[in-house]
Structures are given as C-alpha cells and as structure tokens.
Amino acid sequence: MQASRPRERRQPVILALGVIGLALLVLPLLGLILRAPWGQLGELFVRQEVLQALGLSLLTATLSTGLSLILGIPLAVLLSHSVHWKVLPRRLLRAAITIPLVLPPVVGGIALLLLLGRRGILGQWLTQVGITIPFTTGAVVLAQTFVAMPFLVFAVEGALRSAxxxxxxxxxxxxxxxxxxxxxxxxxxxxxGIAAGAVLCFARALGEFGATITFAGSFPGVTRTLPIASYLAMNSDPDTAIALALVLLAVSLGVLLALRDRWLPGTA
Amino acid sequence: MTFELTVSARIPRPAFDVVVELKADPGSVLAVVGPNGAGKSSAIAAIAGFTESHGTIRLGDKDLAGLPADQRRIGVMFQDLLLFPHLTVRENVAFSAKVRGGRWSAARRSADPWLSRFGMADLAERYPSALSGGQAQRVALARALASEPKALLLDEPLAALDVEFRDEVRADLGLRLRQFAGPTILVTHDREDVEVLADEVIVLEAGRITQRGSLADLARNPATAWIARFTGAQGRRDADDVRYG
Incomplete structure (x- = not known):
C-alpha cells in the first residue's frame, strides 16, 4: 500500500520533550483558570480597586495605541523608504525600532526617567516650565508607547511592502x-496591516509592567494599571490578583481571536 | 499645446541610458515602439515625473522638467491600469477632483459627466475587482481624462486585455483619443495599436531612437532588422539589403 506521504518515524525523545514544552505553556494558564474563585468573581470584579485598575488600563492602552498610530505609521513609511538609503543609516533606523522589542522593559523605564525625570536631560527644562511627566498617567502612556509602538511599526511596514x-x-x-x-x-x-498592528500594540500596552512601574510608579487611579494591581494584590489578596489576571487573560484571548486569520499560519 | 521633450534617464538593471527626443502635436498620437527592455516604460516614467531624469520637457511654453509628478498635469494610463482597489468606479474617476480640493461629495458629483460619457453610469458603485478587463480599461482612461491633463501618456493600454476584446476596446480608445485636444504618447509593442491609433511612430532600441516617421514610412524603409520585423515581412529583405547588403 502506498501512503500519500512518508510515514514519520517515531521519535520518543522528541515527542516527550515537545509535550513537556507544551505543558509548560499551557499548564500555568490552566492552573489560573482552575484556581480562580469563580463563585466570587462577580463580586471581585466590581471592587473599586479592580474597576479603577481596569479603567486606567483601558484608557492608557487606548491612548498609547492612538499615539503609536499617529507616530508609528509615518515611522513605518520612513522605514519602508529606507531600502533606498545607504546601508549604515538603514540598519541604524531598523535597530533603533527593534531595541524596545528586545530590551527588558525596566531598562526602558529607567531610560525614560533619565530623559524626562525631574533631573533628566529634557526633564529639567520641562520642570522649569511647570511640566512634570514621571509618576503621572501621561508617564504610563509614554512607557506603554515606548514598548508597544515597534509592534505596530513592523506590522505596518510589512503591509506597505506587500501593497x-x-x-x-x-x-x-x-x-x-x-x-x-x-x-x-x-x-x-x-x-x-494597520489594524493588526494596532491590536498587537494595544495588547502589548495593556500588559506593560516593567517600564510603567519604573517610570510611572504605582499610584491607585493614576498609574496603577491592571498588571501592577494584580502583582501587588498577590501579596495581600490572591483572589483579587487572580481575578485581575483573568481579565488580562481574557483580553489576550480576544486579541488572539482578532488576529487569527492574519497571524496564525494554517488557519487562513 | 505641443509636447516637446528631450529626456535621458538611467535604467538600473541592465544599466544604460535612455535618451528620447520627441515632439507631439496637440490632438495627435505619437506611438513609441521597440523591443522589450529598450527603455520605453522608463521613458514614460521619466516624462511623467516618477523617476529622475535629465533634459527638458516642454509642454507648450512651460518646462515641466523640474516639477514633481503631481504638478505636471500629464495624464498616465498604466499597463495594469492601477485603479485604486479601495475606491468605487465613481471615486476612482472623482479622485483628481477630490485632490484638487473639496469634499468627496462634490468630487463624486463631478464624476457624473465622465461616467455617462463613458457609458459607465451603471458601474459607478462597483469596485475595480468586479469589472471586466474592458470596463476597467475605460475607467482608467476616464480617470486620467477627468484630471484634465494637458498631455496623455499611455503605457501598453491594451496589453492586459484578452485578445478577443482587444479590437473592440482599441476602436473605442481611438474614438476617445480623437476627442482629446492635447498630445498623446502611446507606448506599445503591438503593430495593430500603431496602425489604428497613432499618427506617427518613433522606434526605441537599446535606449536610442533608431527611426521615426509614419508606419508606412517605416515599412517602406526600415532602418533596422527589428523595425523590418515589426512592420511586417514585406520590408524585411529590403531592410537587410540596405543595412547589411
């Protein structure tokens, strides 16, 4: 009998490692769902600290996505035009946009503080004219934009290249x-491509933690976003932390659904 | 307004210069023919202002050479038409009115006379993907003419059509071009296009003009073997005799 494709040889070691790898990705999320205090969720979700963090997160992620669209689309156009540039400036531009993707977000937060903080390079001038950015909601938006905009830039650049x-x-x-x-x-x-980039950008902004807590701190209602609130609640009130985490997980799954036709190969 | 130009543009791969010098009178159609890779489309791109070029491009008494493409007022019809896929037929035709200033609503209305003149009123709300080849070709021409250009460049306007429709669309194109007051430059590889549409021909080979005149002139006395082949077997032996005999 002729099989339509060659039968794969069983590779027990590869199979075992693959399954462990999958378990590492899936089991923690499964644990989160299993341990969730489902009976009290309704009551947890309407707590002021949860609603406040959720509202702040949605507001700041929306603003930083908007800012990323305004600045990121022209940057993507610039990046797509850079193919006609000399090699060095072209590579520098691409590297500059890639750095926030690979940089630990805390480093981004420290860098933003050194630039815009009270004694920062630009910050000292801003302070003199009465503008203070760190530890404000605006700082949250800037921190999120710093880490999330590159996702949008690269998605739009890809769309520009194929149009x-x-x-x-x-x-x-x-x-x-x-x-x-x-x-x-x-x-x-x-x-x-712009829509897909905006969704990715929003998801990354919503999950932002390191740059935000470094540059904006954790003031309830001002800079305490969902991830920060969830982390802080873990010490005192694990049930609230789990509820907050579930909200973030739900949003991530929503993003996955929104992008399934574009970004997950094999489903198109 | 007479179109008078000398342009030279560099083709990147294979690298060579295209040098074109031509004159096209108002209301006339000048065909540019030549083998593939001779630089015909590069010449068009240079005249339209899409690529860098040197030389002068005079339209009437105005030199366009230093102007960007959007200020040259030269209508271009591309080989693959390049209709805007995200706009309806009406919006494609209205695009030039929209960018001249104003709102989409006013621009859309200004497209009406063009749509009816081109018999496309019933296609107005369709998107380009829902058009036949001949219909798309008419939209592209209407869009170019609606911008009220001073001159027209047509780059292989019939090449994308199925052969069976080509004669009909070509005849229609001929009628419309006769109503256009400015000079037209038509790039083609099809002898039939030249015969039906053009008043005069120039031949471009490897970036240089090798002959100009009427199709009959070229057939009678072809300057190169390619021209002899292009104009038909008739002149071929004579041409070889003249050139190599």
Missing amino acids: DRRSELAAASLGASPWQIFRLVTVPLTAP
Whole structure:
C-alpha cells in the first residue's frame, strides 16, 4: 500500500520533550483558570480597586495605541523608504525600532526617567516650565508607547511592502500631493496591516509592567494599571490578583481571536 | 499645446541610458515602439515625473522638467491600469477632483459627466475587482481624462486585455483619443495599436531612437532588422539589403 506521504518515524525523545514544552505553556494558564474563585468573581470584579485598575488600563492602552498610530505609521513609511538609503543609516533606523522589542522593559523605564525625570536631560527644562511627566498617567502612556509602538511599526511596514506601491504613482499623476497620497491611498491600502498592528500594540500596552512601574510608579487611579494591581494584590489578596489576571487573560484571548486569520499560519 | 521633450534617464538593471527626443502635436498620437527592455516604460516614467531624469520637457511654453509628478498635469494610463482597489468606479474617476480640493461629495458629483460619457453610469458603485478587463480599461482612461491633463501618456493600454476584446476596446480608445485636444504618447509593442491609433511612430532600441516617421514610412524603409520585423515581412529583405547588403 502506498501512503500519500512518508510515514514519520517515531521519535520518543522528541515527542516527550515537545509535550513537556507544551505543558509548560499551557499548564500555568490552566492552573489560573482552575484556581480562580469563580463563585466570587462577580463580586471581585466590581471592587473599586479592580474597576479603577481596569479603567486606567483601558484608557492608557487606548491612548498609547492612538499615539503609536499617529507616530508609528509615518515611522513605518520612513522605514519602508529606507531600502533606498545607504546601508549604515538603514540598519541604524531598523535597530533603533527593534531595541524596545528586545530590551527588558525596566531598562526602558529607567531610560525614560533619565530623559524626562525631574533631573533628566529634557526633564529639567520641562520642570522649569511647570511640566512634570514621571509618576503621572501621561508617564504610563509614554512607557506603554515606548514598548508597544515597534509592534505596530513592523506590522505596518510589512503591509506597505506587500501593497502595490505603484498605486501611489497613479495618484501622483492625478495631481495628489505626497500628503494626499498618504491619506487617500497608502493608509487605506494598508488598513488591514494597520489594524493588526494596532491590536498587537494595544495588547502589548495593556500588559506593560516593567517600564510603567519604573517610570510611572504605582499610584491607585493614576498609574496603577491592571498588571501592577494584580502583582501587588498577590501579596495581600490572591483572589483579587487572580481575578485581575483573568481579565488580562481574557483580553489576550480576544486579541488572539482578532488576529487569527492574519497571524496564525494554517488557519487562513 | 505641443509636447516637446528631450529626456535621458538611467535604467538600473541592465544599466544604460535612455535618451528620447520627441515632439507631439496637440490632438495627435505619437506611438513609441521597440523591443522589450529598450527603455520605453522608463521613458514614460521619466516624462511623467516618477523617476529622475535629465533634459527638458516642454509642454507648450512651460518646462515641466523640474516639477514633481503631481504638478505636471500629464495624464498616465498604466499597463495594469492601477485603479485604486479601495475606491468605487465613481471615486476612482472623482479622485483628481477630490485632490484638487473639496469634499468627496462634490468630487463624486463631478464624476457624473465622465461616467455617462463613458457609458459607465451603471458601474459607478462597483469596485475595480468586479469589472471586466474592458470596463476597467475605460475607467482608467476616464480617470486620467477627468484630471484634465494637458498631455496623455499611455503605457501598453491594451496589453492586459484578452485578445478577443482587444479590437473592440482599441476602436473605442481611438474614438476617445480623437476627442482629446492635447498630445498623446502611446507606448506599445503591438503593430495593430500603431496602425489604428497613432499618427506617427518613433522606434526605441537599446535606449536610442533608431527611426521615426509614419508606419508606412517605416515599412517602406526600415532602418533596422527589428523595425523590418515589426512592420511586417514585406520590408524585411529590403531592410537587410540596405543595412547589411
């Protein structure tokens, strides 16, 4: 009998390690779901500290996604144009956008503090004109944007690369200025990539912890976002911590669903 | 307005210069023909302002050479049309009115005369993906003309069509071009296009013009073997005799 594809040889070691790897990814989340105080969830969710943290997280993640869209799409355009640049500036630009992706977020938080803190390079000037950024809700937004915007930039850059850029030439021949081309042709043509990037960016911003706690601290209602509230509650009130964690898990699953056709291979 | 230009543009791969010098009168159609890779499309891109070039591009008494593409007022029809896929037929035709300033609502209305003139009123709300090849071709021409260009560049406007529809669309294109007051430059590899649409031909080979004249002139006295082949077997032996005999 002829099989349609060669039968795989059983590899017990590989199989065992693979299963352990999978368990490492899945079991903790399963544990979270199993240990959740389901009976009290309704009551936990309406607690002021939970609602406050949730509201603050949704607000700041939305603002930082908005800021990332405003600044990140033009940055993605710049990055896609950089293929025509000389090698060194092109690599430097790409590296600069990649660094926040690989950098420990705490380092980002310290760096932001050194730039914008009271005695920071820019911060000392801002302080003189009465602007203080660290440990405010604005600082949360900046910290989230710092870590999350690169996700959006790379998603949009990918969309720009696959879209037919010659439509922009057609638009120019019809009298469209570069800004009109960007607004009326480039952005709509790359809309799916922009949407996917915005969802990724939002998810990353929502989960931000290290840069936020370093640069913005943990003031209830001002800078104490869901991840920070969840971490702090772990010491005093594990049930609340679990409830907060469940909210974050639910949002992540929502993101996964939103992106399933674009980013998960084999389901398209 | 007469179109008079001398442009030279560098083609990156294989690297060579294209040098084109031509004159096209108002209301006339000048065909540019030549073998693949001769630089025809590069010349078009340089004239439209899509790529860097040197030389002068005079339209009437205005030199366009220093202007960006969006200020040249040269209508371009691309080989693969490049209709905007996210806009309806009406919005494609209205695009130039939209970018000239104003709102989409006013721009959409301004497209109406073009839609009816091109017999496309019933297609107005369709997206380009729902058009046949011939319909898309008409939208592309209407879109280019609606921008009220001073000159037209057509880059292989019929190449994307199935052969069976090409004659009909070509005849239609000919009628529309006759109503266009400015000069038209038509790049093609199809002898039939030249015969039906063009008043004059220039031949571009390896970046240089090798002959210009009417199709009949070229057929009678082809300057190169390629021209002899292009104009038909008739002149071929004579051409070889002249050149190599």
